[in-house]
Amino acid sequence: MTDEVSFYDAIGGEPTFRKLVDRFYSGVAADPLLRPMYPEEDLGPAAERLTLFLMQYWGGPNTYSATRGHPRLRMRHAPFKVDPVARDAWLSHMRDAVDSLDLPEPYRTTLWDYLEKAAYFMVNSME
Template sequence: MMENPRGTLPEQSFYEQVGGEDTFRRLVHRFYQGVAQDPLLRPMYPEEDLGPAEERLVLFLMQYWGGPRTYSDLRGHPRLRMRHTPFAVDQAAHDAWLRHMRDAVDELELAPEHEKELWDYLTYAAAAMVNRPG
């Protein structure tokens, strides 16, 4: 374990800076409230209850941003593109996903620099999941 030089604080992860698990649970729960009502996205979630999908996304985002590695412990490498291959993710699905995520991010009321960093990642990730033209 590395020690910090005298008089300095250890650098906090983004996960810690934005409030840890509670923040990510709030984000993802709000997102899935939108998905549950969305006629384009809801059919992409075959489980009757969105709870398992919500938990997977919470665990993934917490790990990605420096929190516990529970996602990898349970599911292995994220392999996001591969996991999304069975679903037709076109521009309309991309836009709907980001619309619900935007609502969820806004409700967090993060500091502007944190909001920008999170949103930049989410827009990048959404674009990377597109696997169909249109």
């Protein structure tokens, strides 16, 4: 066993990730480019999936994998055109969400760097 605290615990655990995702999806809900990429009328299920994924990724419970299996992020996003414009819109809402947490360094930068790299990785169209 280790005495090292996970990133998940260090930034406040589930409440912090829920705040992050809630803020992010409040921006997505009003975004004319991104909102159509979420076919469910209610953004709640998408928000829950992202929350569970991020919590697991950063050292929280493995509920995401237990309920959905391997993340397979690129495959799950393949049906949607994710071009640089969509990526930048996503990043804009996520930047607002990350900033709203007022995390101390280096946690803020660590979280943002991961999210930024993930957004670039998800681009599947240059059109």
